[in-house]
Amino acid sequence: MKQYSKRTALMHWIIFILILIAFYLGHEVAESKDAAGKLAMYPAHFLIGDLILILTLVRIWFRKKDGAPADANANPLLNKAASLTHLGLNLVILATAISGFITVVTSGLLDAFKANDPSLIPDFHKVPAKEFHELFIGIMVLLVVLHVAAALYHQFVVKDNLLRRIMIKRFED
Numbered sequence: 770m771k772q773y774s775k776r777t778a779l780m781h782w783i784i785f786i787l788i789l790i791a792f793y794l795g796h797e798v799a800e801s802k803d804a805a806g807k808l809a810m811y812p813a814h815f816l817i818g819d820l821i822l823i824l825t826l827v828r829i830w831f832r833k834k835d836g837a838p839a840d841a842n843a844n845p846l847l848n849k850a851a852s853l854t855h856l857g858l859n860l861v862i863l864a865t866a867i868s869g870f871i872t873v874v875t876s877g878l879l880d881a882f883k884a885n886d887p888s889l890i891p892d893f894h895k896v897p898a899k900e901f902h903e904l905f906i907g908i909m910v911l912l913v914v915l916h917v918a919a920a921l922y923h924q925f926v927v928k929d930n931l932l933r934r935i936m937i938k939r940f941e942d
Contacts, residue, residue: 771934774835778937780828784821784862788913791817792906804887812882815873822866829859838934841923851919858912865905871898 772778794814801807840848873879876896881889893899923931 770836770838772838773935774831775937777828777831777835777837778935780824780831781935782937784824784828787817787821787824788862788909791821795906804890807890808881808885808887811878815869818866818869821862822870825859825862825866841929841931841934854912854916854919858909858916861905861909861912865902865909868898868902868905872896872902 773781791814794810794817798807798810798814801810841851842848872893875898876893877889877891881887881891920932920935923929
């Protein structure tokens with residue numbers, strides 16, 4: 770097997786795009802001084818977080834069912850680093866989504882939604898799950914940067930066409 774299955778590759782790119790959107794919305798919500806605007810943006814952030822959680826589980830199942838290409842490198846240490854990075858990415862994506870869900874449920878934010886009252890938006894600095902959510906986001910950013918840097922290194926320095934493995938388009942070679 771030279772490439773990930775089409776459906777695994779498709780899930781990879783959809784999840785990546787959703788993470789970028791969730792990160793942007795989360796940043797906008799956190800920085801906004803407009804309580805009504807925050808209340809309006811939260812549902813989109815939550816929906817995308819829920820989609821990320823579900824699609825990540827689906828992608829993991831697809832990868833398990835469809836298999837994965839052989840290791841890209843002959844160096845066992847680099848292969849182990851790649852495996853641990855992929856595992857870490859999956860775990861931190863799931864942990865981020867779950868901690869976001871727990872934040873919503875335990876913070877009282879649902880009361881603000883039910884009442885459609887921005888004044889009921891809680892102080893998230895007092896919500897432990899929010900601290901974990903932010904920690905997981907930071908770890909995710911680091912792992913994504915590592916993942917992208919390694920992929921670009923393979924593609925442009927090693928020149929082994931590693932990116933072909935995760936492309937949706939099928940290549941013959």
